[in-house]
Amino acid sequence: MTDQTDSTGCITRFAPSPTGHLHIGGARTALLCWAFAKANGGKFVLRIEDTDQTRSSESSMRGILEDMAWLGIEWDEGPELSFEGKDLGGDPRAVGPFFQAQRLDLYNTHIRTLIEAGKAYPAFEAPEVLDAARKEAIAAKTGYKYNRAGLEISLEDRIARMDAGEAHVVRLMMPDESITVHDAILGDVTVEPSEFDDFIIRKRDGFPTYHLAVVVDDALMGVTHVLRGQEHLINTPRHIAIQRALGFDTPSYGHMPLIFNPDGSKMSKRDKDKLAKKAVKEQKIESCPIEGVSDEDFAKWLKDKTRQLASDDLIALAEVLGITLPEIDVEDFRRAGYLPGALNNYLALLGWNPKVKNEDGTDLEHFDMDYLGQHFTTGGMSKGQSKFDRVKLMSFNGDAIAALSDEEFASLWFAWAQQYDAELAGRFDEAAMLTLAPAVKTRCKTLADGRTIVGFALVADDAIEYDGKAVHKALIKGDKKGLELLTGFRSVVAAMDDFTPDAIEVAVKDYAESQEVGMGKLAQPLRVAATGAAVSPPLGQTLAILGKDAVAKRIDLCEAYVEAQVSAAS
RNA sequence: GGCCCCAUCGUCUAGCCGGGUCCAGGACACCAGGUUUUCAUCCUGGUAACGCGGGUUCAAAUCCCGCUGGGGUCACCA
Numbered sequence: 001m002t003d004q005t006d007s008t009g010c011i012t013r014f015a016p017s018p019t020g021h022l023h024i025g026g027a028r029t030a031l032l033c034w035a036f037a038k039a040n041g042g043k044f045v046l047r048i049e050d051t052d053q054t055r056s057s058e059s060s061m062r063g064i065l066e067d068m069a070w071l072g073i074e075w076d077e078g079p080e081l082s083f084e085g086k087d088l089g090g091d092p093r094a095v096g097p098f099f100q101a102q103r104l105d106l107y108n109t110h111i112r113t114l115i116e117a118g119k120a121y122p123a124f125e126a127p128e129v130l131d132a133a134r135k136e137a138i139a140a141k142t143g144y145k146y147n148r149a150g151l152e153i154s155l156e157d158r159i160a161r162m163d164a165g166e167a168h169v170v171r172l173m174m175p176d177e178s179i180t181v182h183d184a185i186l187g188d189v190t191v192e193p194s195e196f197d198d199f200i201i202r203k204r205d206g207f208p209t210y211h212l213a214v215v216v217d218d219a220l221m222g223v224t225h226v227l228r229g230q231e232h233l234i235n236t237p238r239h240i241a242i243q244r245a246l247g248f249d250t251p252s253y254g255h256m257p258l259i260f261n262p263d264g265s266k267m268s269k270r271d272k273d274k275l276a277k278k279a280v281k282e283q284k285i286e287s288c289p290i291e292g293v294s295d296e297d298f299a300k301w302l303k304d305k306t307r308q309l310a311s312d313d314l315i316a317l318a319e320v321l322g323i324t325l326p327e328i329d330v331e332d333f334r335r336a337g338y339l340p341g342a343l344n345n346y347l348a349l350l351g352w353n354p355k356v357k358n359e360d361g362t363d364l365e366h367f368d369m370d371y372l373g374q375h376f377t378t379g380g381m382s383k384g385q386s387k388f389d390r391v392k393l394m395s396f397n398g399d400a401i402a403a404l405s406d407e408e409f410a411s412l413w414f415a416w417a418q419q420y421d422a423e424l425a426g427r428f429d430e431a432a433m434l435t436l437a438p439a440v441k442t443r444c445k446t447l448a449d450g451r452t453i454v455g456f457a458l459v460a461d462d463a464i465e466y467d468g469k470a471v472h473k474a475l476i477k478g479d480k481k482g483l484e485l486l487t488g489f490r491s492v493v494a495a496m497d498d499f500t501p502d503a504i505e506v507a508v509k510d511y512a513e514s515q516e517v518g519m520g521k522l523a524q525p526l527r528v529a530a531t532g533a534a535v536s537p538p539l540g541q542t543l544a545i546l547g548k549d550a551v552a553k554r555i556d557l558c559e560a561y562v563e564a565q566v567s568a569a570s
Numbered sequence: 571g572g573c574c575c576c577a578u579c580g581u582c583u584a585g586c587c588g589g590g591u592c593c594a595g596g597a598c599a600c601c602a603g604g605u606u607u608u609c610a611u612c613c614u615g616g617u618a619a620c621g622c623g624g625g626u627u628c629a630a631a632u633c634c635c636g637c638u639g640g641g642g643u644c645a646c647c648a
Contacts, residue, residue, distance in 0.1 A: 017648050052647055127646060134645090143572055143644070169646055186575065195573055195644085203646040210648045234574060234643045255575085258641070262581075266641085346582095349597090353583060363584065363596040382576095382583075385641055389581050392598040402611075442611045453610090470608095508607080523607035535609045 010042030010224050014068075014075070015214065017049040018061035021311070021329035023269055024388070025229065025259045026064075027071060028347040031372075032256065033227045034073045035348070038373030045221055046078030046089065049214070050101045051207045067330040071340045072369055077221075095221045100213050107208040110216050110246060111170055111201060115159065119245040120172045120201060122162040123150025127204070145197040146171070170202035172212075172242060179237035184225075184254035184378040191237045199238060215239050219248040227378070230255045230385075254378045257351050257385045261326075267388055272325045272332075273301075273308045279321040290316045327390070335420050337447030338393070339412070341368055342400035346393045348372050352380050366399065398445040406437035413440070416447040424451050427458055436545060439537030456531035457545050461553045466561060470534035474524040475562050482525040483562055485515060489522060490555045499548040501540030508539060529558035 014030040016022065022030075037044040046068070050056035061079070068075070069083035078098045080089040089098075097103060114120035130146070137144035150158070150171060162168050174197060180190040201212035208216070218226065233255045243250050261267050268274075280302060288298035293313050301307045309317065311331065318325045327333045333343055349365060354375055356364040367375075401409065410433040417425035417433075428436065436454055444450045456464070475482040492511050496503065512522045523539050530551055536542045543551050 015648090019648080049648060055647075130646085138571095141571065145644095183575095189574070191574070200646050205646075207646090209646070214648085229642095230575065231642055232648090235648095257576075260641085264640075350582065355584070357584095357596085361596080365583090365597055384576050386583090387581060389598070392582065395598055398611095439610095443609075474608095505607095512607085519607040521607085527608060533608090537609075539607070 009222075010037060010040040011045060011222050012037040012042065012225050012227060013045040013047055013218065013221065013223050014073075015047040015049045015217075016064050017052060017055070018057055018064060019052065019055040020060055020269055020308075021331050022064045022067040023267075023329055024327070024333070024347070025267060027067070027073070027330050027343075028259065028350065029227065029229060029256065030068060030073050031071070031344055031347055032352065032376065034075075035372045035376035036225060036227055036378065037076075039376045040225075042224070043076040044074075045095075045223065046075035046098065047217060047221070048079060048099045049210065050099055051210065051213055053101075053205065053207065056101075063331070067334075070334060071330065071344060073344075093222070100217065101207075103213070103217065104207070106220065107202070107213055107216055111208070111212065114172070114201075114245055115162075115170065117245075118155065118173065120170050121150055121155070121198075122158045122168040123171050123198075124153075124158075124161065124166060124168050125149060146199075148198060150198075167204055169200045169204055171198040172201050172238075172245065174198050174238075174241060175244075179240050181233070181236045181240065181253055183233070183236075184252055185381045186233070186255055186383055189233065189236075191234070196238065196241075201242070211235065211238050212242060215242040215246070215248065218251060219243065219246070223251055225252045225254070227254045227256060230258055254381070256381060257383060259350060260385055260387050262387050262389065264387070267328060269328055270306070270308060271328055272314055274305070275323060275325060276309070276314060276317055276321065277302055277305070279323045280317075283321060285321075289320045292316075335448075337416055337420075337444075337449065338397050339400045339447075342397040343393070344369060344372070345400075346396045348376075350386050350388065351382050352376065353382070355380055366396070394445040401444060401447070402442055404441065406434055406441070409437045409441055410434040413437075413447050413450055420448070421451060423458070428454075432545075436541075439541040439545070443537065453537060454545065456533070456536060456542070461550050462557060464532040464554065464557070466528070466532045466558070467534060470524075470528050470532075471558075471562065471565065474528045474534065475558070476566060481517070481521065483559065485512075485517065485522045486525040486529055486555060487559060488515065489526060490552065493548060493552050493555065496548060499544060499551075501538070501544045503540075504543050505538075505540040526555075529555045 012033040014026075014033045016026055016030075034044045036042075046065075048061055050061070065079060065081045065088075066083065069081060069086070069088060074086070074088055076089075077091060077093065077095070078089045080087065082088075091098070111120060115122065133147075134144045153161075174193065176193045178190050178192050180188050182188055199211065200209050202208050217223075236253055236255075240250050242248075259267050261271070265271075287295045290313060293301075293309070301309055308314075311329075314325065325332070327336050327338075330343075334340075345365075345367060348367075354364050354367065354371075356375075358364055404412070410430050414425065414428075414430040414433050417428075436450075440450045440453050443453045451458070459465075475486065489508070489511055492507055496507060508522055508526065509519060512519050515522070524534060527536050527539060527542065528534060530536070530542055530546060537545075546554065
């Protein structure tokens with residue numbers, strides 16, 4: 001076995017199967033594969049593993065490509081995609097195609113070679129027969145292993161029957177020797193031959209299994225380093241066996257720890273459906289409350305825990321149920337207003353550590369893609385499983401947002417709103433968001449949070465809901481000074497020409513001084529009048545966002561409201 | 571259940587390979603102060619961990635063994 005530790009010409013790959021959205025765990029695998037290639041001056045290849053004919057889909061494939069591009073995990077070779085002016089993918093080394101379903105001839109050639117060399121063989125048992133044997137073994141509490149019954153027939157006969165078109169699978173003749181994986185993250189892992197049987201490398205439908213396809217493709221595409229999830233660790237000896245049978249070099253392997261939910265359960269794409277099903281049951285909903293899904297499909301979905309609703313339907317359902325779905329797929333995080341840089345940063349740090357100190361002695365935790373692409377090493381990976389902490393991610397995201405210039409923030413926020421919050425995008429254009437930026441940036445952890453912060457500007461002047469406590473404290477309590485100040489400031493507002501945040505701040509300050517009260521005495525009544533609540537961005541910004549006319553109107557409305565409250569109480 | 575992987579604050583981790591400088595450092599969260607016209611930001615301080623039991627050693631978070639716990643895997647899915 002050749003262990004390729006030489007990084008020159010290093011090639012890594014990410015090979016998702018297009019059976020759903022890009023899962024956050026998959027994104028991390030892709031990110032680290034990308035980082036490893038970059039850090040070693042190599043290439044990152046994207047390959048689509050669509051050998052499962054029943055589950056693969058074109059739309060899922062496109063979604064995965066776009067999610068990766070959005071994250072900025074750019075593949076050098078693979079399916080082509082234009083994204084925000086960048087052309088990704090391509091086949092400069094002529095090692096494609098990058099869709100396994102288009103590579104059947106390649107697999108069949110290699111399978112034929114194996115069969116003729118006696119290293120693999122066709123077997124003709126019906127699936128039912130094997131299933132029965134497996135069930136029997138489980139019932140008897142012994143491990144099931146294929147019994148090599150297929151070998152009872154002579155090789156010539158087997159090949160003849162196969163060539164005559166008889167239904168069959170092809171199995172690899174597993175050698176009777178232990179196999180050691182030299183794992184870059186976990187160290188050496190040895191598995192005994194008793195743990196293996198002659199596993200299938202080509203299915204009845206003529207498609208190769210994952211094991212065969214991945215080995216042939218990695219070899220033919222020149223992949224030198226394989227980084228993948230730890231769930232594949234046990235598969236690796238099988239892959240090494242195929243490589244040896246075919247005379248291929250064995251790439252360097254690194255198996256990464258898996259990511260879990262905070263409660264310790266596995267982070268699954270079904271988590272969203274699971275939560276929705278629970279809510280439906282708790283709320284005792286009988287028929288489907290959303291359009292586009294029939295009651296029949298709804299009932300099936302509810303009963304079958306493996307069944308998933310389409311993404312849009314699930315979002316609509318969550319809204320009806322009043323629940324928040326957990327973010328699981330990259331798309332979910334994008335919708336929730338996370339920045340790709342922050343997501344990548346957090347994802348990389350979940351299981352990898354640069355082990356570098358900042359000048360102030362704290363550990364380096366915040367870094368960008370350039371840094372990752374220069375410094376990533378498998379040696380910095382931890383071995384243990386980790387839990388996905390959304391709170392820390394959110395903190396990273398808030399930091400990333402705060403670090404944005406006002407212009408960058410406005411641009412990103414507007415683009416986000418156009419895609420996910422039409423009402424917000426309709427109320428504020430990018431220029432308006434630029435004026436909002438200083439007020440919003442330090443107050444939101446995600447782009448979606450921004451809406452809450454400027455929520456007061458989203459409601460009509462006469463539709464403000466007043467926070468009773470806030471009104472009482474700022475305007476009614478005590479000697480009614482709050483209301484007087486508010487009324488007095490009303491005429492100051494009316495006389496202002498320059499209604500900008502700075503001008504407003506000055507006006508408020510001056511008026512407070514002229515009345516010989518502290519800023520707060522005037523600021524809080526104004527804030528309550530303008531927003532209905534005791535909490536808002538700085539007053540100058542808050543009032544400027546609304547505009548002079550709206551502020552004047554809201555002061556009038558508030559006064560009327562307070563008077564009504566006071567007379568009702570007395 | 572068999573086999574395989576893993577195990578430091580609530581969470582992510584540094585330290586472990588080359589035992590002593592670790593009554594264990596950082597980050598997020600949390601708590602208490604401070605700055606601030608509110609909120610947020612920001613600043614200061616604090617609570618909090620080597621899973622358990624054996625060894626080896628003058629000395630163990632660091633090395634060895636066992637246990638416990640978590641996870642993966644046992645498909646004509648990938």
